Amino acid sequence: MATTFVELKVDNSEVLKQLVYAAFFVDENIQDIQAGDNGLTIVHADGADAEKITEQVHKLHRRFSNHEYAFKQEIYFENRVDVPYRGPIIQEMADQKIIKQLDPGVYIFREPFTTLVRFLDDSIVRKIANKFGAKHEYYPVVINGSTLNKTNHFTSFPEHIQFVTHLREDLSVIEAFSQAIKEAGGWNQDTRVDMNASAATPQYMINPATCYHCYEGMQDETLETEGTIVTAVSKCHRYEGGNHRDFGRLLDFTMREVIFVGKPDFVKENRLKSIEMLKGLVSEWELDCHLENANDPFFTSDYEVKASFQRQQEMKFEMRMSIPYLNTTISVSSSNFHSNTFGNAFNIKAGKRPAVTGCLAFGLERFILAFLAQYGLDESKWPAKFTSDYNEWKQTNER
Structure with a gap:
C-alpha cells in the first residue's frame, strides 16, 4: 500500500464530509481516506496513479466548494438525552454473534437485533402510517432500467447503481x-x-429507494381525490464504495416509507404532520437526536445547483441520531418533498395538473444500530416508554 496527500483548504465541515464521501469513487485502488486540517491522506494500492487521484480530488473539491452557502446547517428540532451507553456496539454485537459481517456493508443480523427491527417497522406503521389511513403495498427488489431512468437516478446518483444481468x-x-x-x-x-x-445488457437494477415503485404503480393515473397515502417496506441497495466502512452504511438495507401523492397542499400538509409524528416518536422513546436540513449526495457536475436548491427550498430534512462512542451522528430517517418531479416523470395527475410527491423514509437497520449505540444491549438500561412498547409488542406478536 502507498499513501498520497492531497493538500486542500476546506473550512466547511459539510463540504469536507461530502468530499470524503465522493473521493472514494475517484479510483478503484483507494482503500482508505483520512481527513486532516490541511487536506486528505489517501491510502491506495501501489500501482495506483497518484497524480490522477490528486487531480480528480481537486476536481471534486472545486465542485463542492462553489456554493458553500448551500451547506449551511440549520437545526429545526433537538431532543438531547444523556444516554447511558458509549461502548463500541458493533464490536460487542459481533463478539456475541448477534451480527456477522460478510463483506463491507453486508451483514447477517440475528436475535435480538432482528426482533428490534420488526418491532420498529411495526411501530412506524401503527404510530405514523396507520394514522394517515395509508394503503399498504408490497414491491419487488428489482426495478426496470426504464423506470429508474424516469427518476433521474442514472444522472444524479450513478455511483449507487447495482446492475442485475x-x-x-x-x-x-x-x-x-x-x-x-x-x-x-x-x-x-x-x-x-x-x-x-x-452477459446480457442489463434490463433490471436493484432498487435503491422504496418509493420509486409507488410512482411506477401510479403511472398514467389521475387521482380521484386530493391525494393518496401509501406505505411500503422493501429491501434497497446502494453501492457506496469505501464508505461502507462507516457506521451503519449498508450495501443492502431495509427501508420503510410513508409516501404522499396528490395536490400540493395535500402533500405539504401531510408531510408536516408526519414530521411532527416522527418528532413525537423520538421524544417518547428518549432518543438523542436532531432534525436538520439536508441534501442528497448528488455526484454529478450539477451537484451544487441541485444541493443548493434542495436546501433553500427545504425539500429534505434528516433525523440524525448520535453515535456516542464515535462522537458522530447518522441519519435514520428523512423527510422529502419532490415537488412535481415524479408526477411529471410518471404522468400522475392530481386534477388537471401533475401530482406532487413527498415521503417519510426510515432506514430500519440504521435506526436500531443507532438506538443500541446509545443504550446498549442491556434492556434494563433502555428508556421506559421504548421498553414498555417493545414488551407489549412481543406479547402480541410472539405467541
Missing part, C-alpha cells in the same frame, strides 16, 4: 461460461470470465 440466451455462451468456471475450480474473485461477451 444474466448470461445471454446463447447455448455456446452458456456452455463456455460453465466450462470456464470448471477450469478455474469454481467462481472466485480471480476467475477470468469475459463478462462483456457472456
